[in-house]
Amino acid sequence: MQKIIVKKEVLLFLDELITTLVESEYFGFAESAKDYVNKLYDAIYNDLPGLMHHVTPDKLKQYGSYYAKIKSNKRTTWYVFFDKRSNRYFVEFIANNHTPHSAFLNRL
Secondary structure, eight states: OOEEEEOHHHHHHHHHHHHHHHHTTSOSSHHHHHHHHHHHHHIIIIIGGGSOOEEOOGGGGGGOSEEEEEEOSSSOEEEEEEEEETTEEEEEEEEETTSGGGHHHHTO
């Protein structure tokens, strides 16, 4: 059985993302933003082991040895950075294709 362990900072980021999405008017209602973030949680906790894992480029290794892509809609891809040992996945960082952290990945 595989275990997913998510760093506290990632959990805090996802919780705050709900507010950010509403305040930035990506979603008109908090409930829609919650649904969006809940789908990210589900993808991390349920799908991560089955997603294609990519070796993180050297420039981004501080975020984790591997990353996986989660496509949330037509415009947004999330990059989940993690380390893995045996059947354990340690999620260290998350960014999307709209953030400076992923500018390098968007060109791959």
